[in-house]
Amino acid sequence: MAENLKCSICDQEATVHLTQIVNNKIHKVDLCESCAQKKGVTDPEGFSLADLMSKTPLTPVSGEAQVVCESCGQESADFRRTGRLGCSDCYTVFRSLVFPVLEDMHAGTAHQGKVPTAALSRQSSQMQLKKLLDSLARAVAEEAYEDAAKFRDQIKVIKEAEELEVSSK
Numbered sequence: 765m766a767e768n769l770k771c772s773i774c775d776q777e778a779t780v781h782l783t784q785i786v787n788n789k790i791h792k793v794d795l796c797e798s799c800a801q802k803k804g805v806t807d808p809e810g811f812s813l814a815d816l817m818s819k820t821p822l823t824p825v826s827g828e829a830q831v832v833c834e835s836c837g838q839e840s841a842d843f844r845r846t847g848r849l850g851c852s853d854c855y856t857v858f859r860s861l862v863f864p865v866l867e868d869m870h871a872g873t874a875h876q877g878k879v880p881t882a883a884l885s886r887q888s889s890q891m892q893l894k895k896l897l898d899s900l901a902r903a904v905a906e907e908a909y910e911d912a913a914k915f916r917d918q919i920k921v922i923k924e925a926e927e928l929e930v931s932s933k
Contacts, residue, residue, distance in 0.1 A: 771796040773803075833857040886926075893922050 769778040771794060778794035795803065831840040834857075838850030843858050847865075855862055879887065896919045903912035 769794040771799050773799045831857060889922060889926065893919065896922070 769781070770776065771778045774796060776796035776798070779797050780795040780800040782793045782795070783790060832838070833850060833854045835853040836850035838854050838857075840858055840861060843849060843854070843861060849855060849858065849862070896915050900912055900915035900919065903909070903915055
């Protein structure tokens with residue numbers, strides 16, 4: 765039996781399910797009936813996906829001072845209406861509007877990026893090697909030669925594995 769999906773905004777049972785594909789990336793939003801009506805989902809011109817995915821409303825605020833990006837001319841009202849930015853400078857100009865949306869959509873606002881599996885493995889191996897080299901130096905300085913021999917042997921195993929990986933390419 766399939767698990768009931770929760771509303772992306774209020775955690776009630778979702779009855780409206782939206783999927784949008786932008787630049788070959790799938791964005792899904794699940795809404796309860798109440799939130800779907802509040803967001804204007806029945807009117808395709810009345811909502812933006814960014815607004816739906818964010819618990820921070822992007823709807824224009826009456827009396828709000830309009831901020832304009834000097835690079836592209838985008839106004840804060842345009843961003844609030846479409847959920848889109850005009851250029852890379854808009855991220856800075858509309859920071860107070862963009863960051864709450866990003867925090868709701870993602871785990872934080874700093875790009876973490878992706879690391880290829882092979883690179884991640886090498887990175888992990890290099891970190892382990894550095895720790896072992898530090899431990900070896902400390903053991904030698906403390907004249908703990910049995911520990912130093914263990915660290916030396918572990919270092920040798922890692923270096924041999926790296927050489928084998930390089931020669932197999």
